[in-house]
Amino acid sequence: MAKTSSPSSSLSKEEKKAAKIVARAAKKERRGQIWQAFQTQRKEDKRLLPYMIACLLGSAIVFTGLGLLLATWWAGLVFGLIIGVLIAMIFFARRVQSNVYKQADGTPGAAAWSLQNNQLRGKWRITPAIAGTSHLDAVHRVVGRPGIILIGEGATHRVKPLLAQEKKKIARIVGETPIYDIVVGNEEGQTPLRKLNASLMKLPRNITAAQVTDLDGRLSALSSRVGQAGMPKGPLPAGAKTRNVQRAARRR
Structure with a gap:
């Protein structure tokens, strides 16, 4: 039987060398990003470094103690x-994530940012800003195995009518497919931003993956006919001017 050559074996020495240089540069850049994130977080979170050191020392002490019992303390x-x-790196990642959510909380477009940048396990279709107001309240649509989830963010008295309107509109198309609605916020009955993705994952699975694709296609066709609101698809920077966005939303 003839041997099949792998793609790497067909590369010239120059190409292999160039590939190694690119890989090393990517690793260096990734390390730089982690270090920069660590420095930024350390300045804002005074407890970060002591906790990370405690994780390191605590683990070393525990496993060294176990090693002493087995007469191999050095291995422990x-x-x-x-x-x-x-453990320290996991703790660091969690603190960074918590800080990011804290900064994004209450910012227009934060819910859409959370849905799009924190991957949901399984088959999900996310459409941000299917409806909105001139005050930057917004409704986002998620289609997944639970059915259709409408997610509102903004002032409750403005978001709830938007959700009801979109729910009524979608119900005419999807029939008996379950439609859930979630309001993102920190008030009673609302879902905190940091728990949004987890809340979606806890919903029951009501439809198949094939139905998810079909539903998303039908709803996307509806959105293209009606037109989507000109709302932000991510958190606005602190102090950003929203006059132009509001003007665009009012024209719709």
């Missing part, structure tokens, strides 16, 4: 340090 120390580094 090495293993404990490795586990400690992993």
